[in-house]
Amino acid sequence: MTRTNDLILRTATSLLAFILFGFSIYLFFAGHSSPGGGFIGGLMTAAAIVLMYMAYGYDTMEKVIPVNFRMLTPAGLLIAVTTGIGSFIFGQPFLSHTFTYVHLPVLGEMELATAVLFDLGVYLTVVGITMTIILSIAEDR
Amino acid sequence: MSNLAVLPIVIPLLAGILLAFVHKKTILVRNLAKIFTLGNTAVVAAVFYQVYQNGTIILETGGWQAPYGIVLVADLFAITLVLTTNIIGLACVFYAPKSLSAKQESFYFYTFYFLLITGVSGAFLTGDLFNLFVFFEVLLMASYALIVLGGEKVQLRESIKYVLVNLFSSILFVTTISFLYSVVGTVNMAQIAQRVQEVDQRGILTTIGILLFFVFGTKAALFPLYYWLPKPYIVPNPVVSALFGALLTKVGVYSIIRVFTLIFIHETSITHEMFIWIAGFTLVFGTIGALSTNNIKLIVAYNIIPAIGFMIMGVGIFNETAISGAIYYLVNDMIIKAALFLLVGAVTYLAGTSDLRKMSGLINQYPLLGWLLFISAFVLAGIPPFSGFIGKLLILQGGMEAEEITIVIIGLLASLLILYSVMKIFLRGFWGQKDESIKVDKKAANHFTIPIAFLMFFSVLLGIGAELFYPVVEDITNDLMNPDIYIDSVLKE
Numbered sequence: 001m002t003r004t005n006d007l008i009l010r011t012a013t014s015l016l017a018f019i020l021f022g023f024s025i026y027l028f029f030a031g032h033s034s035p036g037g038g039f040i041g042g043l044m045t046a047a048a049i050v051l052m053y054m055a056y057g058y059d060t061m062e063k064v065i066p067v068n069f070r071m072l073t074p075a076g077l078l079i080a081v082t083t084g085i086g087s088f089i090f091g092q093p094f095l096s097h098t099f100t101y102v103h104l105p106v107l108g109e110m111e112l113a114t115a116v117l118f119d120l121g122v123y124l125t126v127v128g129i130t131m132t133i134i135l136s137i138a139e140d141r
Numbered sequence: 142m143s144n145l146a147v148l149p150i151v152i153p154l155l156a157g158i159l160l161a162f163v164h165k166k167t168i169l170v171r172n173l174a175k176i177f178t179l180g181n182t183a184v185v186a187a188v189f190y191q192v193y194q195n196g197t198i199i200l201e202t203g204g205w206q207a208p209y210g211i212v213l214v215a216d217l218f219a220i221t222l223v224l225t226t227n228i229i230g231l232a233c234v235f236y237a238p239k240s241l242s243a244k245q246e247s248f249y250f251y252t253f254y255f256l257l258i259t260g261v262s263g264a265f266l267t268g269d270l271f272n273l274f275v276f277f278e279v280l281l282m283a284s285y286a287l288i289v290l291g292g293e294k295v296q297l298r299e300s301i302k303y304v305l306v307n308l309f310s311s312i313l314f315v316t317t318i319s320f321l322y323s324v325v326g327t328v329n330m331a332q333i334a335q336r337v338q339e340v341d342q343r344g345i346l347t348t349i350g351i352l353l354f355f356v357f358g359t360k361a362a363l364f365p366l367y368y369w370l371p372k373p374y375i376v377p378n379p380v381v382s383a384l385f386g387a388l389l390t391k392v393g394v395y396s397i398i399r400v401f402t403l404i405f406i407h408e409t410s411i412t413h414e415m416f417i418w419i420a421g422f423t424l425v426f427g428t429i430g431a432l433s434t435n436n437i438k439l440i441v442a443y444n445i446i447p448a449i450g451f452m453i454m455g456v457g458i459f460n461e462t463a464i465s466g467a468i469y470y471l472v473n474d475m476i477i478k479a480a481l482f483l484l485v486g487a488v489t490y491l492a493g494t495s496d497l498r499k500m501s502g503l504i505n506q507y508p509l510l511g512w513l514l515f516i517s518a519f520v521l522a523g524i525p526p527f528s529g530f531i532g533k534l535l536i537l538q539g540g541m542e543a544e545e546i547t548i549v550i551i552g553l554l555a556s557l558l559i560l561y562s563v564m565k566i567f568l569r570g571f572w573g574q575k576d577e578s579i580k581v582d583k584k585a586a587n588h589f590t591i592p593i594a595f596l597m598f599f600s601v602l603l604g605i606g607a608e609l610f611y612p613v614v615e616d617i618t619n620d621l622m623n624p625d626i627y628i629d630s631v632l633k634e
Contacts, residue, residue, distance in 0.1 A: 074161035081155055094147040095203045 006055065013055035020048035028123055029116075038119035042126025049127075050134055058139070069135065072128030080121025083114055145188050146200035146215040149223050149262040152181045157255030167246050171238055174251040178234045181258075182227040185220070192220045193613065197630045199268075207632050208332045214268035214631060218468070218617045222265045222395060225472050228599060229387045229479040230258050232592035236483055237380045239588045240490070245290050245378065253290070256283040257384060264392045268631055270321070271328045273396065274314050277360070281307050284389060287381045288373060296376045303373040310359035317352045324349065331631035334404045334624055342407035350405035350412055354397065361393025363453060364422035367446050371430065374445070375438035375495075379486020382438070386445055387479035394452050394471060401456055402464070402621040403628075409459055416457030421548050423450030424555040431562040435497040437485045437570065440562055444481070444521065447555050448474045454548055455536045463539025465618040469610075470532030473603055477520050477529065480596040481563075484514050487589035488570065492579055497566065501573035506581050509590050511571040513597055518567060520600050522560030528604035 024044030031037030053061045087096040099113035156177035160170050192198055198215040201207060215223075234254065241250060260280025267273050285307075288300045322328055324345060325336040337346055355366070362370040374385050405412055427446030434440055448470070455467025485495070487510060492500040504511040516527070523529035533556060540549040603610060620626050 071162065074158045077158045078155075081151065081158065085151060085155075088144055093200055093202055093204050094144050094151070097203065 010055050013051055017048045017052045020044060020051065024048065028119065031119060032111075032113065032115065038122030039126055041119075042123040043130060045123070046127050046130035046134075049131060053134075053138075058135075069128050069131035072124050073132065074128075076121045076124030076126075076128055078121070079124065080118050083118045083121065086114070143198045143200055145191060146198045146213040146266060147202070148188060149181065149185050149220075149227075150213075150259055150266060152177070152184060153255040153258040153262065156181070157252045157259065160255065161249060161252045164249050164252065165247050167243050170251050171246065174234050174254070177255070178227070178231050182224075182231050185224050185227045188215065189220045189224045192217055193616075197627075199631060208327060208329045211272055212268040212329065212331075212631055213266045214331075214627070215266055216620055216627065216630075217613065218399075218620060219265045221472065221613065221617065222391075222475075223262045225475050226258065226261050226265070226388060229384070229475060229596070230254070232479060232483065232596045233380050233384055235595075236383075236486075236589065236592040239585055240380045240486060241378055242291075248290065249286070250290060253283045253286045254384070256280075257287065257388070259283075261388045261392055265395060268330050269328055270318055270330055270333065274311070274318060277314070277392070278311065280389065280392065281311070284385060287384070288377045290377065290381065293376070299373040299376045302369055306359065306369040310356055313352070313359075314356045317349060317356055320352070321349050329631070330399070330403060331628045335628055335632070337404055337407070342405060347405065347408045347411055350400070350408075351415070353400055353405075354412070354416075357393045357396045357400070358419070359393075361390045361397065361449050361453075362446055363449060364419050364426060367423065367426070370445065371439055371442040374442040375436070379438075379482060379489065382442075382486065383479045383482035386442065386482045387475045390445055390449055391471060391475050394449060397453065398456055398464075398467065398471075398621070402459075403624045406624065413457045413459045416453050417545060417548050420450045420454035420457055421551050423447065423453065424551050428555045428558040428562070432558060436495050437488060437497055437566050438482075438495050440566060441478070441481045441485050444559060444562065445478060447559060448478070448521075450555070451533065451536055451552065454552065455539065458536070458539045458543045458545060458548075460539050460542055461618055461622055462535050462542060464621055465614045466532050466535025466537075466539055468617050468621075469535060469614050470529070473520070473528040473532050473600065476596055476600045476603070477517060480513075480593055480600060481517055481521070483589070483593050483596070484510065484517060485566070487586070487593065488514075488566075490589070491582060491586060492570070492576075497569050500570045500576060500579070502571070502575035503579065504571040505575045506579060507586050510586065510593075511567070513590070513593055514563075514567050514571065516597060516601070518560060518563035520597075520604065521563055522556050524560075526604055528600055528607070530604065531607050 024041045027036035027044060028038060028041030031041070049061065049065060052064065084095040087094060097113060097115045097118070099111055099115070102110055102112055104110055156174070160173060163169055188198070192215055197217070200213040200215075202211045202213065237250070238246070257280050260276050260283060263276035263279060264273055267276055285300065285304055288303055289296050318328065321333065325333050327333055327336065340346070359366045370390070374382055401412065424447045427443055427450060430443035430446065431440050434443070452467045452471055452474070455463045455470065488503065489495040491507060492503060494500060520527040520529045523533040533552070537549050537552055540552070
């Protein structure tokens with residue numbers, strides 16, 4: 001089998017993967033007040049990683065993102081459940097969320113909500129599940 | 142506000158997640174699973190005591206008020222079933238190590254086991270129809286994974302059937318909820334009940350009720366919809382079969398009891414009359430199935446179906462005696478079906494076959510297992526000192542009160558044939574010529590016997606100590622027959 005020359009794909013990928021990743025982070029944080037959120041953000045991130053995987057192969061992808069995706073799913077679930085249980089400490093019903101306004105030096109007045117932590121759990125779970133499915137099907141073992 | 146109601150859901154969920162991190166270390170995972178299950182059972186028992194003493198616990202998650210947020214309603218009925226679930230889970234988790242191969246254990250068995258418990262507990266505790274759907278999916282997803290665990294050819298074939306049927310009934314469930322939402326404009330069960338009461342359950346609502354009945358009937362394996370059940374339930378490991386046989390169909394029965402004692406109660410001449418007919422057919426076809434085979438696993442799997450028939454008969458008759466009988470029978474049947482599946486699993490393991498014609502004289506090597514099977518046959522058929530008797534007696538008595546003579550006779554005959562079908566295992570498998578080719582594995586036998594004896598202990602206790610448990614059943618029946626108690630406690634009016 002001759003090695004095909006995929007220079008254009010690889011060059012485009014190294015640029016596009018970052019744009020995709022950046023856009024997914026934007027979608028993740030935009031979720032509270034405009035369309036977006038943990039689910040779609042996680043899918044976009046997974047898409048960026050899959051693009052990298054298709055262009056460069058498994059070894060390179062693992063070098064760039066040294067994460068065991070199989071562990072990412074329980075990690076995300078753990079974060080999501082912990083945000084629910086966290087309300088026990090404050091004597092509030094399960095899954096109660098709270099928010100606060102803080103003044104950050106560069107960004108100015110910002111709203112910080114614990115719902116973001118729950119969303120982070122969703123985000124990690126979605127990335128973990130999508131990547132586990134795609135990698136398990138792709139790898140011939 | 143009380144977070145007690147969510148603990149039976151959150152603890153197994155957390156346990157499942159934590160065990161997924163260390164799934165390769167078999168011994169650690171095994172012991173952690175035992176500790177978590179013991180802890181969860183203790184917590185559930187404490188919550189049960191709390192509910193029994195102080196009445197229903199309502200949890201409005203996130204602090205949102207009842208019709209707007211999701212409520213978890215731990216009333217006596219739900220928490221009793223959650224407690225039963227945990228007792229069965231306890232027996233299964235101690236039975237699992239010998240029954241499963243090390244490879245199956247390391248491939249997330251305990252994670253899926255805990256997710257199954259999460260889904261079942263959630264389905265019992267939720268007070269919201271859409272959340273009931275979500276918890277159904279949680280337990281079904283876990284059951285899909287458990288049914289193929291091991292990846293044998295026959296497992297793959299049967300799991301396709303199982304997944305297709307359940308997927309279809311889930312689609313119907315969502316469709317039905319959307320119909321109901323478009324008519325009453327809410328998915329909170331208490332508020333649905335209130336609004337259905339206000340419009341006196343017009344035609345469209347009865348139609349939706351019957352659709353819901355068919356959804357739950359598919360999950361619970363009722364007469365025209367039971368064809369998917371027997372085979373998929375015998376192909377996975379015995380401990381998985383026990384969990385399925387004890388829990389999954391009973392969630393369907395619980396949903397039917399909940400929905401048809403709370404929401405759709407104003408046209409009983411249409412809906413509940415239909416249940417009696419369907420229960421009759423379920424009894425007949427289930428017992429025919431159980432008599433037709435020589436495979437001991439299949440005999441027990443077919444025996445699930447007439448038991449469901451008895452419970453639905455109790456709901457169909459719909460008077461206080463019959464409902465309390467159905468509840469008694471439901472709890473009894475969850476425990477005895479788990480014990481029976483574990484028993485035939487042990488017999489299959491020790492005899493090396495599940496074909497009744499190829500085994501005999503097991504009682505010489507394994508007397509304790511033999512007598513446990515003997516007692517469980519009596520419990521299942523409803524011989525007086527044991528727990529199956531009280532449930533059946535109450536259901537049949539309710540049937541006599543309602544003058545449904547035909548169904549009572551069918552029920553009595555079915556009991557006789559059920560006894561025959563299980564005694565067949567005892568007579569042909571345990572009695573007879575001693576089979577020298579059977580290997581004697583005392584260590585494995587003891588390992589299997591302890592969890593089975595544990596479950597049988599509860600089953601016998603439920604029969605002999607009926608006086609002790611009957612007040613609880615009476616309270617549950619009182620709650621179920623007066624839906625206003627439920628509605629008022631949720632909506633606080």
